[in-house]
Amino acid sequence: MSADVKRHVAIDLGASSGRVALGTVRHGRLSVEVLHRFQNGGVPVQGGLYWDVLGLWREILHGLRLAAQHGHIDSVGVDSWAVDYALLDEHDLLMDGVHHYRDPRTDGVMQHCLNVLPRSAVYEATGIQFLPFNTAYQLVAHERQAPGILSRACQVLMVPDLLHFWLSGRRVSELTNASTTQLYDPRQDTWSAPVLHAFGLPAALFPDVVPAGTVLGPVTPAIAQETGLAGTVVIAPATHDTASAVAAVPARGSGWAYLSSGTWSLVGIETLSPVVTPQALRHNLTNEAGVNGTTRLLKNVMGLWIVQECRRAWGNPDFAQLYADAEKVPGTGPLIDPDDPRFLHAGLDMPERIQAFCAQTGQAVPTTPAELVRCVLDSLALRSAEVIRQLEEVTGRAITVLHVVGGGAQLRFLNQLLADVTGCTVIAGPVEATLIGNLLVQAEASGSIPPGSLRDVVLASEVLDTFEPRSAVSPQRLAFFAALGSTPVPS
Incomplete structure (x- = not known):
């Protein structure tokens, strides 16, 4: 060699x-x-x-x-x-x-x-x-x-x-x-x-x-x-694995946000300095360090962890089949606040916790695995859209492109949901963003690639997938979801 x-x-x-x-x-x-x-x-x-x-x-x-x-x-x-x-x-x-x-x-x-x-x-x-x-x-x-x-x-x-x-x-x-x-x-x-x-x-x-x-x-x-x-x-x-993943976001120009999609959903943008303002505090946004002097302004959102725990409760059926079945369920069903504290801890009762949340908020109760997974995916997409609106408000930026990286980038159905609810062009990939970011920071530090070329290398090395918005979510559904996150739910 x-x-x-x-x-x-x-x-x-x-x-x-x-x-x-x-x-x-x-x-x-x-x-x-x-x-x-x-x-x-x-x-x-x-x-x-x-x-x-x-x-x-x-x-x-x-x-x-x-x-x-x-x-x-x-x-x-x-x-x-x-x-x-x-x-x-x-x-x-x-x-x-x-x-x-x-x-x-x-x-x-x-x-x-x-x-x-x-x-x-x-x-x-x-x-x-x-x-x-x-x-x-x-x-x-x-x-x-x-x-x-x-x-x-x-x-x-x-x-x-x-x-x-x-x-x-x-x-x-x-x-x-x-x-x-x-x-x-x-x-x-x-x-x-x-x-x-x-x-x-x-x-x-x-x-x-x-x-x-x-x-x-x-x-x-x-x-x-x-x-x-x-x-x-x-x-x-x-x-921090999210910092490595963001380093591998294949972005150019401005107007983009990222979603590191996996057990957690990390939704954010890159800034040149921390944004520590009353608005950022009100939205509970986080300022975490990135590579090469950048700041990751983002929010941690409960992610596919909820689906993973449901799957465990159901005896670990095939993930692909669960998502395929969920896609057949109409997108007008119940929603949860994925960041409700009840969904944080592990437990084989995760499906029951989702059902209890839906019942306590006056919604139809999902009963089948397909209905439960659809409920979670719809809720995760809506929460991501909510965070993007908060980032726009706090920074004054207009976000038109959402880069989805990590394991969730493989979920075409979820990527399309994200495009629909955010109104953004969704660019999916790389799936192995964390590994790639880790490796490229090492490569840059050791002189294997020129300084400042991390994202150029990603763009030269990866095949990406693009999703455009196809259908908008009704204002009533958006308002209902927003209310779920601001109204205490009895435990």
């Missing part, structure tokens, strides 16, 4: 699965080969919910050994979901375990914290959406659950930062993930001392923050021996 060919490895960890992938850069194009796939998920322990981080590490090492068989690997980097963390002691050993963000230990904690420091002050300092599982509230919950644990800990590392430490021996916090914690001040470029103090969190726990694309150093000798990756450099990509 010629000297101008560079190989990079992306470790991508999602809520339900992980991948180790090889990216090869040749003549301005990127090819991606997934070398190893493995399962992920929560592990219940004594009423709590944890991630099996040691099991993930075992699978990562196996994937890296497979990568080494392809020849010299120039770099490796990790991305994952946000907000979850590990505590390390003075010997760099794990304390407790890595809690899952859906662990009910945070129930009620956010409101307690906001009684100490008002919502407006927290938002002014961090610009982050209020979600009950944000790292800030998890850490407070951790101290409540195990008094004194934070004073005994020496370091807090987000999940990908922990894995980078195990790979390279260097402890840092990569910016895109640090920015999701609701403890980081994006305008001061530092951890927020007022928020840390108000919530009783020791500032010494938090490591230096580095931007995406930072070279952390070579893999440790132990990792080189274990995997065969001698001479491979560890590069922190955009470690």
